[in-house]
Amino acid sequence: MLEISNLVCRYGKVTALKGISLKVPAKQLVVLVGANGAGKSTTLRAISGLVPAASGKITFDGEDITGMSAGRILSLGIAHCPEGRRVFSQMTVLENLEMGCYLRSDSKGIASDLDHIFSLFPRLAERRRQVAGTLSGGEQQMLAIGRAMMSRPKLIMFDEPSLGLAPNIVAQTFDIIQGIRESGTTVLMVEQNAYAALDMCNYAYLLEAGTMALEGPGEKLINDPHVREAYLGAGLAHA
């Protein structure tokens, strides 16, 4: 469904991605793991059109989306749930969700999708008139996920959904993401919490300093000592 080949991205002098390739098949959950600064977020930002590609190609459903505007890419069906949630903190819960479907104009469909989100997250329904900045971290995460779902995407990308959340909320968040995939939406997730992510995914990629170091089914990577090394440093392989 989504295919990246030889993508290179630069921020000024620093090359964040040095020619990576990956595939996300339809209706699957693919994760991208790796240590801080490996280039995970940049990959997602490049897919959504927020970071220009220096070279390489990104295709979605067979269409070349490299260099398209963020709005165009969104309307093709790729939603991006950004790192750190980034809810509009001074707008209400409802307005945040409405921003999620900014490009849509089918009011009936929007209304039913809103109902769907509210049934999925009853906490948000209770607080629909509340300003998002006053929500707890977990509630903000639900809101960010709901907002991404409001565009009725074919593919949702999550950037570090567990970041800064308490462990029980993390588990809940992963359950929701699992549910999204089961309902037929493709998921590409970047996650630092590697074991949990690898445990739930269909396929995984390990990024290291802007290059793909390893790929394979989740259970295979979990047992690969290379993953642990990537996080905690070498010299541990036999620990």
Add this chain to the structure above:
Amino acid sequence: MTVAATGAPRPILAIEHVAVHFGGLIAISDMNFVVNEGELVSLIGPNGAGKTTAFNVITGFLKPTKGQVTFKGQSLNGLKPHEVTSLGLVRTFQRTSVFEKISVFDNVLIGLHRRTSASLFGTIFGLPRERRQEKALREEAWEILRLVGIEHQADELGGSLPYGDQRLLGVALALAANPSALLLDEPVSGMNASETGRFVALLNKLRANGKTILLVEHDMPMVMGISDRIVVLNYGRIIANGTPKEIQNDPDVIQAYLGQGVKHA
């Protein structure tokens, strides 16, 4: 704990019961640790664990909600960042570590700010004392550049240096303030292997000169290789404090970094 055999460890920096809340969000809850004189301690932890927040509290850029930081026995509570620097506790920054549009040499001269006592009057009238002082400062700036190993680039603009050299210049700037303790915020992130190698060599040199160093860093091989002691933060709380070996085999640390959901390991 693991301080060299020069006698009992003498604490230079102590963080006691520090907590930081941003609105409802708890960035740091009850943090306690000590850095001893001459020690190299690393502060590590996953993203969002509160490391940079901790740095900001220690150096006066952020006021803690609770608790206090003491340096050389003096409480830093309520001090402004430049006053903290004056006590000899100097930091570097993750991103903006140098003055980009100023020459490397002048960068270091700016760093030497704290060492001058030039009077405004003397400066404006070009009195001998101020001239002598200025000359001495320039000498010292050269010395620092040589120590760090970027003296051949003295005339370049700070921002035009290669990335690794910029970070070295950042340390030179901090060193110019004559710190007894140096706080480095992710100094080698984004460096390539040879740059990291140079940086580690510099750190070792500084240690040999008796500087105390507190490091926040993600580069695990480097942290494991150089630290006397490692403090691990997760969710704003210290989950481990020990030697690199102890840390590497600490199940809590492994869980913090790689997450739950593992049946094996």
Add this chain to the structure above:
Amino acid sequence: MKRLLPYIAVAFFASVPLWLQDQYFLHTLVVTGIFVIAAMSLNLLLGYTGQLSLGHVAFFGIGAYVSALTSLGFSVEIFGLQITHEPWPAVIGVLFGTIVAGLCGYVIGKLAFRVRGAYFVIVTISFAEVVRLVSLNWVELTNGPLALPGIPPLTLGFEWTGYATLWGKAQNYYVVLATIVLAYILIKRLVNSPYGRAMIALRENETLAVSVGISVTKYLVLAAVLSGAMAGVAGGLYAHYIQIIDPMIFMFLNTVTMVIMVITGGKGTLAGPLVGGLIFGIAPVVLRSYVGPEVQWILYGLLMILIVFVLPQGIVPAIERWFTRKGGSASASKPAGLVLESSKGARS
């Protein structure tokens, strides 16, 4: 060559009254010189600390009014108290004007510590506007819109030397030139000292500057005081040269003129305000014979926009860069855009 340039410039400008026949043009040069001093003072704040003061004319005007009133004398009633001041020599007036303007700089500098960026700009504008309205409405003191006429010219000298009264344009020209040279030396020494470096460091990256132990308040306030005082000197010279001042002196356009001078010449460079000041001091006289004042101002505005787009650093750095590129490697080790005298041989 570059070392000699300032001396050549001073020698050239010192010779001007000897051969210039056109008295009106000499007058233009005197006024331009006064504005150059004001622009230099603005550059200290805008160029070296990065604080855009759009009320700078207030310091200039305060210098002018205080100096004029000190030398004219006045008698006002404040809260039922009659305060009368007998005329003092003009030189003392300029000195007082400088001190009062410097004190105002202190107040504004203290404010700058609390509010930055857009807020600071607006505070400075408001300050100038309040001062203008006071000068307009405190008729008992300032004569209001009717202007303060008959301000005595400067007198120089001591009791034992006798006094020389500066009636002539050429004499005033030399006083202004000397003041410019003094101001230039003062700023140059300051900029190449720990004081100036601290200011530049704050401009370039405040967080980093603070981390090496530089106090924000101390240096911003210092820059504001020096800048205000220097603008006050310019105002005092202006009052005693023109010999009549009115509240129009506080017009926002006067500040804008100073800003254009600094930006065009090159903010944060020693020569910038001199070059920009000369251009914009003389340009109106040249343009006057071709176009009306409105068109002139339109051209100013367009030029300002153009400068931001084409030469954001200003003329002086652009010329320096051009010379370094042309001059080859001999002096090219010193990169363009450099704000401090660099390393090695530089003397203070």
Add this chain to the structure above:
Amino acid sequence: MDQLFQHLVNALIMGGTYALLGIGLTLIFGIMRIVNFTHGELYALGAYMMYFFATVLGLNFFVAIAFAIVAGMAMGSVIEFTLLRPKRGADIDTTMLLMIGAWIVMQNAEHLIWGGIAKSIPSPLPEAPLVIGPVSISWLRVMVLVVSVVLIAATYFLINRTKLGKAMRATFQDGGTAALMGVNVNAIYTTTFALGSGLGAAAGALLGPVFVVTPTMGDLASLKAFAIVILGGLGNITGAAIGGFMLAVAEEIGAGYISSGYRDAMGFLIIIIVLLFKPTGLFARSERIG
């Protein structure tokens, strides 16, 4: 006491147009971080356009107001497109200098086109004032108040109740994430600048007939708009509306009870005092860190 009522009514009427001025300016600052020095000139433009459409062309008074607003919006779009868009992301000082340049050009162009002599715009409304008890108000001023309140309400509705308004607020809070939602941030910037300019022009179109129209009328308007915006907190729309009325009251009281010469000084004194004691404005929310 009667005097006080009269002052308060006068203040209420001026306050409406001040609020328009302030909202226009704060909108632009809040979303685009631009200190718009041309704001006063857009105000003057509104007044001149009013003069042109109503007096020179003899159009219906209210149609002329609408046209003047449209002209202000068009001018705003031009400024945004030619000066600000190419310098997107530049620091605030750079855009400030551009705006100062544009301000000089606009003011002197007005001078050139219309001459320095003040223009007056006759109003079609009855001459005899409306008298309620001790207070008397001209019908023209009543109209000014009504129209400004309608425009304030319309702006409020646009920002809080429409999709465009939501996109504007989202861009204001987090441009990057707004772009992720599919908002065309560039278009929002242009719209915002046009809208803010239109409000400034509206204030000019309304006050033009009350006072006279001169090329320098924009200067004081700009400075007052700054005062209003600082009172309300930069970027705070409701704050600007309240700030507008507060400034008007302060001016009326200052002029009525202290000295009319200092009427215009009130705004600046307020700025300085507010910034000294509460630099974030009277109605700013406490800022969130992190």
